[in-house]
Amino acid sequence: MASEQDISKSDRILSEIKLLRERQKITDVDEPQLQVVMFSLAGDMYAFPGRNVLEILPREEVSPIPGTPSCIIGLIIVRGDIESVVDLGKILDLPATEGRESFVLLAASGTVRSGVQIDQVEDVVEVPQSAILAAPATLDSGIREFVAGQFEHDGKSVTLLDLEKIFAQVAAA
Amino acid sequence: MTGVAEETYGAGTELRLLVFSIDGSRFAADADQVDSLQLCDPESVPGHAVPFHEVVGFTGRAVTYRCPEICTIRSEAGICRLVIESPEDIIAVPWESLRPLPALIEPFAVQRGIWAGIAESNRIILVIDLCRLASTGNLWKMQGDI
Numbered sequence: 001m002a003s004e005q006d007i008s009k010s011d012r013i014l015s016e017i018k019l020l021r022e023r024q025k026i027t028d029v030d031e032p033q034l035q036v037v038m039f040s041l042a043g044d045m046y047a048f049p050g051r052n053v054l055e056i057l058p059r060e061e062v063s064p065i066p067g068t069p070s071c072i073i074g075l076i077i078v079r080g081d082i083e084s085v086v087d088l089g090k091i092l093d094l095p096a097t098e099g100r101e102s103f104v105l106l107a108a109s110g111t112v113r114s115g116v117q118i119d120q121v122e123d124v125v126e127v128p129q130s131a132i133l134a135a136p137a138t139l140d141s142g143i144r145e146f147v148a149g150q151f152e153h154d155g156k157s158v159t160l161l162d163l164e165k166i167f168a169q170v171a172a173a
Numbered sequence: 174m175t176g177v178a179e180e181t182y183g184a185g186t187e188l189r190l191l192v193f194s195i196d197g198s199r200f201a202a203d204a205d206q207v208d209s210l211q212l213c214d215p216e217s218v219p220g221h222a223v224p225f226h227e228v229v230g231f232t233g234r235a236v237t238y239r240c241p242e243i244c245t246i247r248s249e250a251g252i253c254r255l256v257i258e259s260p261e262d263i264i265a266v267p268w269e270s271l272r273p274l275p276a277l278i279e280p281f282a283v284q285r286g287i288w289a290g291i292a293e294s295n296r297i298i299l300v301i302d303l304c305r306l307a308s309t310g311n312l313w314k315m316q317g318d319i
Contacts, residue, residue, distance in 0.1 A: 067230025067285035084275035
């Protein structure tokens with residue numbers, strides 16, 4: 001039979017647990033979140049920080065431009081302006097995904113703006129900063145230099161990409 | 174003090190552009206840069222004329238000209254003869270409707286003389302400076318060399 005002292009102890013423990021959980025909730029709410037745009041490419045999941053993505057466009061006719069590296073697909077018209085489109089799969093050295101439906105993320109980093117061809121936009125979510133981990137050492141070397149981190153979403157691993165490094169790679173090609 | 178007034182470009186100034194297509198891409202060249210155009214036989218293009226696609230950077234695929242013309246450009250640097258597809262149009266384009274090329278494209282395109290674009294319904298016309306193309310491609314010849 002439980003003594004009064006035991007009940008008091010359990011109450012205290014329960015109270016501590018509740019308090020701890022409340023603190024965790026407060027911590028969770030206050031923890032910085034990063035909005036990301038998740039997308040699929042060549043069967044894997046990737047993301048750009050939401051601040052980099054201006055618009056999601058269906059892939060329309062792309063005008064090729066001669067004399068440019070193979071990672072530049074060409075030019076598109078967006079509300080009367082001309083934007084470039086880059087082939088993210090080629091930059092990341094991924095297998096070609098020709099024939100699939102594709103989209104263009106109009107993205108910007110610093111003063112550079114370009115369309116980035118992807119397979120499919122999957123979701124736009126808020127990810128706690130603490131959930132974004134460093135890229136594993138086992139990551140393919142072709143991708144590693146463009147990776148800002150990795151996180152889990154619905155049981156899938158999502159690779160967060162650094163758009164500035166991607167654009168720098170295109171410019172240096 | 175006397176001097177030559179510099180040409181200014183502002184709203185309303187128009188460029189006369191020669192529009193031609195090569196392998197599905199449309200180009201527009203400043204008509205003022207073109208000295209002459211001369212039809213030639215697709216089977217016997219003169220050796221001194223350089224196919225446009227070779228210097229502008231089309232790589233990895235064969236390009237055929239259905240109705241080739243020899244486009245002659247003259248400048249202080251010399252004479253350059255390019256083989257282009259027969260122009261489909263001459264258009265007058267207001268200066269302000271030219272669009273600068275995106276930052277990622279410009280460094281590559283400028284090396285090939287491509288310096289602006291025209292957004293026309295769903296297609297883009299690439300505006301090309303033929304003199305710059307001739308210079309970067311080292312294509313200028315002296316009159317006696319041709």
